[in-house]
Amino acid sequence: MPQRRTVTSRSQEPRQRFAEELKALREGSGLTLRELGERLGWDHSLLGKMENGQTLGGPEVVGALDQHYGTPGFLVTLWELALADPAQFKEQYRRYMALEAEAMSLWHFAVSVLPGMLQTDAYAREVLAAGGIGGQELDRQVEARVGRRAWLVGKEAPAFRCILSEAVLRTPLRNAGAWREQVAHLVAMAERPNITLQVLPLEAGLHALVSTDVMFLKEFSGRTTAYTETAYHGELVQEYGEVERLQRAYDSMRDLALSPAESLKFIGRMLEEAPCDPST
Template sequence: MPAEKEKARADERSARQTFVQELARLRAEADWSYRELGAKVGYDFSHLYKMEHDGSLGSAEIVADLDAPYGTTPHLTLLWRLAKVEAFRSKYLSYMRTEAEASVLHQFAVSLVPGLLQTEDYARELIRSAEPLEDDVEEQVAARLARRSLLTGADRADFRAVLDEAVLRRPLRDPVAWRAQLAQLVEMAQWPNVTLQLLPFSAGHHGLSNTDTMLLWLRDGKGVDYTETGYSGNLIESPSGFDRLRIAYDRLRDVALPPPETVASIEQLMEELPCDPPEST
């Protein structure tokens, strides 16, 4: 095969494919069977087989342990991280397409202001803190702000968010920008299709304690759910999975503050913030 075509094929490989191919290449060059490799790294050979043949990425620990006997540290670990990011972004794109078709959205926010409610400064600081080496921050900020079109216009979706108190207790570094974010929450809570409820710490533990989740009802009546962490996302389309999270959300909503008390709590927090520094003359 000409070198140009070989290079083109290599460029088209996904990070996952490259990771899996490297696993196979390194094992073949070492001339180790799965059992021999398993004995060296302390993992069941069947799991190693699945990583090469079923596309299972495995954990960060097992990948680091695989780097060691090959003497390739941190080669496999870096490829694994790229594959994990790629997998997350792929799932996120699927979610974005689903979100665009939703007529009703109910979100529980564990520690961050929901994306649909974020100011530009909040989105920028959040993206930079999560991916400090990214060079397309402004593009990501613009894309996040563009999502708010779901809440405006003739076909605007109905949006409800239950905010854990931690959301309001983790401010931006810039107090002026943080005040602006709180003010935007108060403003958007007045929109006819936006409802905000605060879940105080005093509510105790609940079924979504560590699960940021979005329940979506599509215009055809189908319900789906998206759960997310900073490093992974999962779109749940099965009726049983959706119902389980819907029930947990409903129970959560029952113990959250009513919307008027929520707005009052946010306004109280704004009053507790230091006054803006005087402008220099």
């Protein structure tokens, strides 16, 4: 079971919180900046600037720090929050992501787009570009989004369940090769012991979450938090009665979904049917 992280009085401002966590983890390990740099193969001056908040570093060094400290995905998520322009991340979603970084288990329902943690680089790029993001900001947000994948494959990765509407799998990328890569990635992720994927077939008909993405997380305290999202609105849900209502809707929808084994076969057939990239 992942180690429970103690709630602290550290800053809630993402960039400062990221720097504080880096420094606290290093000091807790008893290493100097120079010793840490030698172990990781990174310049100690860069690590010092990251701890001072002068720079955020890149996904490679943050991933290396996550692995070194045994905190898979935790630092990457804080880095993503710090990297993001506050205007582009609604406050409620930022709060959800902060909780997600310390959750013991997660379960999602995707209406039309794959969850970020299951996206390949190419899929994330096309989804973000479709939302009007471009240039260097697009590159930064792609790096941030795909960096979170490491959280699902680490030694202490949380349990993760995702129900995908069949519509998600029927909406390919424009690039045939990139789409095949994405579907193959789903197959590989579905075979991991901590990940459960299910497909909700279109023939299941209408259900309570037909137009709403929903994400749940369970904290080590036992509390469950939800985040719902439509094309134009997102909401953090923490009130017990509302979370219970959403969870009942999720459970009834899960009863309509294919079993994990059937879902894996379904996704496998999608991979077989996916058009080949004519350039290969």
